[in-house]
Amino acid sequence: MSTPLLSDIRAGRLGASDYALRFADASPRLTGAQAVLEAERCLYCYDAPCVTACPTGIDVPSFIRRIGDGNVRGAARTILESNPLGGMCARVCPTETLCEAACVRTTQEGKPVAIGRLQRHAVDAVMESDRPQLFTRAPSTGRRVAVVGAGPAGLACAHTLALLGHEVVVFDAQAKAGGLNEYGLAAYKTPDNFAQREVQWLLAVGGIEVRTGWKLDTVAQLDALRQDYGAVFLGMGLSSTQKLGVPGEDLAGVEDAVDFIARLRQSEDKSLLPIGRRVVVIGGGMTAVDAAVQSRLLGAESVHIAYRRGPETMSASVDEQHWAQTNGVTIRRWLAPVEISGEDGQASGVMFARQALVNGQLQPTGETEFIAADMVFKAIGQTLGNPVLTESGLAMQGGRIKTAADGATSLPGVWAGGDCRTGGLDLTVEAVAHGKAAAQAIHAHISR
Incomplete structure (x- = not known):
């Protein structure tokens, strides 16, 4: 020694x-000309394997074709309809093991279509345009949902519910919304304050209130949320x-x-x-x-x-x-x-x-x-590390919350998703998929 x-x-x-x-940005953006040239490499496969490989099911051939046709706004809409955090996912998703790994061009040429960079090109263009908002909320239903955790799962759940006309209150322990996207990723992956710009774009659809500095510390807090709101979504990530x-x-x-x-x-x-x-x-x-x-x-x-x-x-x-x-x-x-x-x-x-x-x-x-x-x-x-969850009666498995496929937990009216849910891949894009699926299940539950 x-x-x-x-x-x-x-x-x-x-x-x-x-x-x-x-x-500085670790992955420089494509120019318009570069994006069109890269889009032209896509074969627009029928039953495209890249779509199946994406946890949020983005219609990859469709958005790439729109880029090739010069319809960048339409491309962004296709992406964000499936993944409202498509801008961040384009930056941080391991596309090399997901959509790009399934790309047919990989087999033919040894090099996939640059799906992640094309996705970023489209989303960034719209977010920076003078008309960044692509979606309109449905008429208000008068129903309220509580979301605990303002990370990818919670934000995706809140955005989906808001579009369906529900009022959503998002509670988070940190000073800023964003969760892992704001606090847990390398600075060179998300320069120019992109995480917060994406949060502001998402909240601009309306119907979502974010309350920061709020932490789930007691069973009484969870009981109060269950009583005061039509449903509760837990997207707290792993805090320990x-x-x-x-x-x-x-x-x-x-x-x-x-x-x-x-x-x-x-x-x-x-x-x-x-x-x-x-x-x-x-x-x-x-x-x-x-x-x-x-x-x-x-x-x-x-x-x-x-x-x-x-x-x-x-x-x-x-x-x-x-x-x-x-x-x-x-x-x-x-x-x-x-x-x-x-x-x-x-x-x-x-x-x-x-x-x-x-x-x-x-x-x-x-x-x-x-x-x-x-x-x-x-x-x-990291671990979930919150004894309140077990004390409240939630079924746990492997130290995380046990859920059904749609995120429903053992507690009536409570759903969960993202890293706090058992059996996942601990990926941003999967957390978004969890949040969306839970939102649809919550919508059906509170609309009965």
Whole structure:
């Protein structure tokens, strides 16, 4: 084991102008001409597999044909009818494993149609136009629905219900609506305050009130919502983080990756954000990648992602892993943390035990490895972590809310969707699909 180095955590590692360049849009927009050329690659398949691969069922060939015909507004309407958060999903969905993975052009040419970039082209054009609103609410029904959580699932549910003429009140613990889209994604994926611009576009349809600073803390709160509203939708996401359970976890410089990402997203001046010279991120998902890449962008000289299994089980997509490596992040696999070392209360590195599969079981090999670090980010997963749900009588499964296919829970009049619901993929686009499906079921329930 090497001797720990002195901690070096500080802000302003870069020149003032470098921050804007480094945190600029990671995926530049298509020009109009580029969009038309890319649209012309689409074969407009009958029973298109890309549509089936999209959790929200966007009619991909239809919107791409409209782009090719120069009808960008019609393309956006096709997208947003199926996915009211289509702008954000175009930016952050793992299209390479969803619609683009199913694209016939992949088989023919080894390169899919750039569905995600075309989707963004259409939605951005309409949102930035002088007529951004595409939809009109149905006449008011006089019925009210409560939505807990202003993330993708809650917003999709609220928007769908509002279009059907219902009044919706959305409750959220944070200061801004948006959930994961506002607080949990890398800044370079959603520059120019897009998450809030999308929220404002969605709310502009009318009939939706957002109340921030409200957290579900007691069973009495949920009982009151059930009594005061015709139905309740729970779209709270996952608010708690997993512990490593190793010595040194409470040292200074050790932090949950989701907190780091949220702080960075809410920072107007990234030059004021302190970052270590050596950073270790423990985990293998998208959150780990976002934290690692942004550490590098802030000026960290050495950034390692350490994951306890092999590459085939990393939940971060292959594209995300490649993006991390392109940005100078070293990905180390088969390493499980056993202790975070420190001096004078400050983290100085992580001791790992090398792992191997033995008869299908993950076991330590007996070898260890130390990686020096003055900042350590934990990204090993999140949990629902709200005892109120169990106390209220909701059936749980695997630590999340158990539901029917339409999101109905074991409590009459209560639906759930998004990451807080069991059995999902933990994707923004799936959360939107959950919210829409629950909204239709709620509409049928309160319209009887």
